[in-house]
Amino acid sequence: MGFSNEFKFDNQQMVEISISGEIGEVKAQGKWATGNIAYNVLYRATNGTAQERWFDEVDLVAVEDDSYPGCPVYRMVHLPDGAVVTDSGTVIVPKDKTVSE
Secondary structure, three states: OOOOOOOOOOOOEEEEEOOOOOEEEEEEEEEOOOOOEEEEEEEEOOOOOEEEEEEEHHHEEEOEEOOEEEEEOEOOOEOOOOOEEOOOOOEEOOOOOOOEO
């Protein structure tokens, strides 16, 4: 029997909560005894407070890079010196630098 990744979203992937439009980061994945797949998402609620809760997979949508449709977006913790984020959200990193956490 081969390994099958049944999770639609990865840890640290950015997702949108369908009902509210809020965007957050997947912190954990889980499969309930009922077979439902759920994700623990850390997000900023519309009232500005940080929230963390579980959502069923059907309630989430992957955030995609506008410049590269279909490409998921992942959390970036640290931008190196000299990096620039354009209005479109593209990150430009100098050739002699690397992105790290």
